[in-house]
Amino acid sequence: MSTLILGATSRVASRVAHRYAAAGHDVVLAAIELEEAQALAADVRLRHQVKAVAIRFDATDFDAHPAVIAEAAQVLGGIDVALIAFGAMGDAARARQEFSAARQVIEINYSAAVSVAELLAAHMVARGKGTLIGIASVAGDRGRQSNYLYGSAKGALALYLQGLRNRLHKDGVHVLTVKPGFMDTRMTWGVDTGRVPVLSPEAAAEAIFRAAERGADVVYLPPFWRLIMGGIRAIPEALFKRMSL
Ligand SMILES: NC(=O)c1ccc[n+]([C@@H]2O[C@H](COP(=O)([O-])OP(=O)(O)OC[C@H]3O[C@@H](n4cnc5c(N)ncnc54)[C@H](OP(=O)(O)O)[C@@H]3O)[C@@H](O)[C@H]2O)c1
DSSP: OEEEEETTTSHHHHHHHHHHHHTTOEEEEEESOHHHHHHHHHHHHHHHOSOEEEEEOOTTOGGGHHHHHHHHHHHHTSOSEEEEOOOOOOOHHHHHHOHHHHHHHHIIIIIHHHHHHHHHHHHHHHHTOEEEEEEOOGGGSSOOTTTHHHHHHHHHHHHHHHHHHHHHGGGTEEEEEEEESOBSSGGGTTOOOTTSOOBOHHHHHHHHHHHHHTTOSEEEESTHHHHHHHHHHHSOHHHHTTSOO
């Protein structure tokens, strides 16, 4: 069995790589920081005695995406599981003033994810099997003044993955959408999370692995976020726009 991790140096993604390797999967670790991915690959090989190969992957280099997926498929002899983990919060204040900053957030979180997902979908459909996992966010469930740009890209990604799941079901390819709340990673370092519990990367990785294994469609991390976001989505817009969330 084999797994491709895109954005492998994310703390959550690296734990997912270890989790699949522990289950006997060979892994390709694709990341923009090649040296960091190589160190991770060495660690995975040492701990789990599987094949682990690092390759360079820049989500915004769209023209290179086909070669990255082809290389991963060749190294692994076919991709059984793929995790699209890369993402970037961006600087919301800067993005309001410079569209180039806004475009980067949109491209990394949405356009690049769509680009690789389409390539992976074609690969998996040709093999008649596969599991495609995309990490969206609870931020995509309702637009809020504090992070609506990032949230809109993640919301679009979740909608895209929903459609892809609908399309690929008949082909034996499963699509899992992951919607985390707060996780303890570089993305949230320095962010005031109030009294909301922050999930460890290890717990997040285990939950993602298990959700994929049982064929879940959409999973909130931790699960209580499904209730919270259900409540937040139910607030009438006339009231919600007055709340400074
Ligand atoms: N942490 C949270 O609370 C939270 C909540 C909801 C959803 N998420 C989502 O969870 C996923 C994993 O993030 P994380 O929390 O583990 O944060 P993270 O450690 O910041 O991981 C994000 C990863 O994306 C990579 N990345 C950024 N731009 C890239 C590019 N142009 N090309 C290739 N890779 C790029 C980063 O690489 P470099 O660090 O080398 O730039 C990093 O490895 C992301 O999709 C994130 O949006 C996180």
